[in-house]
Amino acid sequence: MNTYHNNRVLSVEGVTKEYNHKNIIEAITIHLDKGEFVSILGPSGCGKSTLFNVISGLLEPEEGKVFINNNEVTGKTGIVSYMHQKDLLLPWRNVVDNGILPLEIRGMNKEEARQKVIEMLPIFELEGDGEKYPTQLSGGMKQRVSLLRAYMFSKEIMLLDEPFGGLDAITRLKMQEYLLEVLRKIKGSVLFITHDIDEAIFLSDRIYIINGSPGHIVEEIAVPFKQLSTTDFIATDELSQLRGKILKLL
Numbered sequence: 116m117n118t119y120h121n122n123r124v125l126s127v128e129g130v131t132k133e134y135n136h137k138n139i140i141e142a143i144t145i146h147l148d149k150g151e152f153v154s155i156l157g158p159s160g161c162g163k164s165t166l167f168n169v170i171s172g173l174l175e176p177e178e179g180k181v182f183i184n185n186n187e188v189t190g191k192t193g194i195v196s197y198m199h200q201k202d203l204l205l206p207w208r209n210v211v212d213n214g215i216l217p218l219e220i221r222g223m224n225k226e227e228a229r230q231k232v233i234e235m236l237p238i239f240e241l242e243g244d245g246e247k248y249p250t251q252l253s254g255g256m257k258q259r260v261s262l263l264r265a266y267m268f269s270k271e272i273m274l275l276d277e278p279f280g281g282l283d284a285i286t287r288l289k290m291q292e293y294l295l296e297v298l299r300k301i302k303g304s305v306l307f308i309t310h311d312i313d314e315a316i317f318l319s320d321r322i323y324i325i326n327g328s329p330g331h332i333v334e335e336i337a338v339p340f341k342q343l344s345t346t347d348f349i350a351t352d353e354l355s356q357l358r359g360k361i362l363k364l365l
């Protein structure tokens with residue numbers, strides 16, 4: 116049953132999805148509250164992207180429901196979308212015109228859409244880059260533009276599917292800190308898919324561990340020490356304990 120929660124932005128209740136009469140994910144129940152950063156952590160092939168396809172309405176589940184802001188949206192597209200690692204920017208469009216895509220699709224006037232994106236450039240640390248084309252951007256900058264575009268699509272919730280998976284280790288660490296910084300400014304709520312334990316621990320308030328075939332939630336873990344800097348918290352015993360606990364579940 117969907118009980119009403121004031122600050123609940125997303126709620127997935129008992130979702131099961133099959134391909135060819137075989138369950139890929141089963142009885143998935145998760146939620147995301149306003150301002151929370153929640154990760155779905157699990158090995159590849161366990162159905163994480165399938166779950167996002169259901170949440171964004173691209174796939175209709177066999178069982179279960181999806182609620183956004185307490186409204187049922189199961190099977191409806193256009194409300195939230197997600198960003199993944201291979202998200203491409205249109206090479207013939209500059210940063211601003213890539214950012215306006217979701218607004219344009221919704222029928223907003225181009226100039227108005229551009230204004231909205233230009234206002235957000237400083238927050239996404241892209242000030243002065245609005246006129247640049249994708250070939251002029253580094254890998255990290257391209258991901259910032261993709262994040263901005265995901266934000267323009269749905270400000271309430273950002274669904275990020277392994278967004279930093281294609282980046283080198285150093286850029287990836289920088290992008291993780293950058294993401295937390297942007298989220299502080301926009302007060303965003305994020306559901307984040309990863310198969311990287313440290314990434315999940317560093318970014319999240321809570322982690323759902325998904326595993327098995329069909330994929331199901333095996334554990335929900337609260338991360339008690341988020342927001343310490345990377346270097347500070349790498350040393351703590353608490354971290355290695357948490358990492359050990361998670362490893363056993365994967």
Ligand code: ADP
Pocket residue numbers: 134135139158159160161162163164165166
């Ligand atoms: P993850 O994102 O965790 O790596 P996916 O959700 O992409 O996992 O895939 C989960 C399982 O569903 C995989 O075994 C994959 O082969 C299968 N699968 C994904 N998409 C389809 C599809 N369109 N048709 C049939 N099987 C699919």
Ligand code: MG
Pocket residue numbers: 163164165276
């Ligand atoms: Mg995937």
